Amino acid sequence: MTVLLSTRGLKKSFGGLRAVDGVDFALETGEIRAIIGPNGAGKTTFVSLVCGRILPDAGTIVFDGGDITALPAHARVRLGIAYTFQITSIYPRLGVFDNVALAAQRAGGGGLRERAMAALERVHLERRHAEPAGTLPYGHQRLLELAMALALKPRLLILDEPTQGLSDAEIADFITLVRVLSRDATILLIEHNMPVVMELAGRITVMESGKVLAEGTPAEISADPAVQRAYLGAPADG
């Protein structure tokens, strides 16, 4: 397996708060990786550094063998890093189709309409393509944002708390969908819903206070006493 994304000594402070404090991280091509950790652990700051929404104070980020530390966010998206926001970010006043077409247009190539509709079909929103995006129910807006990310044909898909606010049925569909997507893209997700993490992730990275606390398979992580203290709570016995 080859390393798709790696960071070394990544640091970012906001005032006196060290949100990300020296993170060394490596992600292999084809993985589904979950990042977990308590609120304020630095998860969203870390992925924001990776996708370029904020720039680090120190450290390097390497994507597909190239140093992207100084690249602006839009240039990183062009290299194949797609990001869905923690708080759903779509174009509510534009049509569902137009939302995805903006992503497909940037990805380039012919057959814009077909590519946009194909992305909508993957999240089962094709029949609502003419509706204004803002009138969709919340769960569908999250799926629409995912369709926009898919239309970019990303190599790395970063999902920031994707199941937040979804119903149980929607979460089950989402898990199936992410499995399908992972055939084409490496997936990095921040997630609070532990059953989703345990079911999807091949490996889990645990963050606390801006540092990586532990990393391993779901089984290793759930057995790790340090992780249990920090995040999962005391093990339930009997």
Add this chain to the structure above:
Amino acid sequence: MTDAGKAWMLHVALIAALFALHFVLPAYHHGVLARVMVLAVFAMGYNLLFGYAGLLSLGHAMFFGAGLYGAGLAAYHLGWSVSAAFSAGILAGISLSLAVGVLALRTTGVAFMIVTMMFAQAFYLATLHFNAWTRGDEGLVLQTASRTLGSLSLADPATRYLAALALFSLVLLLTLAVVRSRLGRVLVAIRENEPRTIMLGYDTFAAKLAATVLSGAICAAAGAAYALLFGYVGSTLVSVQYSILPLLWVLMGGAATTIGPLIGTLLMYYLVDLSGGPLDRLLPGWHLTYLGVVGVALVLLILFFPKGILGTVRGRWLRWLP
């Protein structure tokens, strides 16, 4: 017919109607419409940035002024021909909007409004300061002899109307092409949600700068045409109200509609023109200036008609209007 086909047909029909009016309008209204078409070009340039990209500038008088003075000074002091002076005006607009854009686009929202307004005030004060060349408020009158295009005199009402119509048509079709283009869609995306647009991989600063320069060039073309067609170049035409007026015209006609700027400019022109007499009779001694009419219209528009005339038409009936 496709929506694109309908849109192009509508625009061509509008141009044909304006051409037909050339033969039927009485002299006074013929003259008004020529002036309105030039000012509507100014409004269309403003609309590109405000309506489509969502950037509210309060300084577009400087771009109109760049064209006005660029063309006017070249014709008056250097004796340049109409076509050379017109090109100089547009070039001045492009250079100014590029420089102002690079600096002002580092800000957004209210800060962008203030920065653009400050640049425009600096431009206005410069036209007063360099009194020796501009004659400030008094302004310059371009002699009829210097305003000829081949054997045609731009001071002649018929030539003037047709020249204004030619510029208007060109800019109208250009605007339609731009808003239907890839850039046009990206500008709307920036207006609707800029962080999302960046995270779709678009260089939003470059797109906004392109819109600013295109807007500046169009407004400068209006200013240059104004100088050469009406023969007057003065500081009052670059004062702060000429930054507010295009905003008002666009709001009235419908922001982010291609034809709205013409409708807004036309209605506002006649509103100011026709309200003066009745207002004086109704409220004698109030001395309401046209700015009073403009202010009241702006307040009423924002309160009751925020989408403007064509914006409302599009919302209710014609979804395909560009």
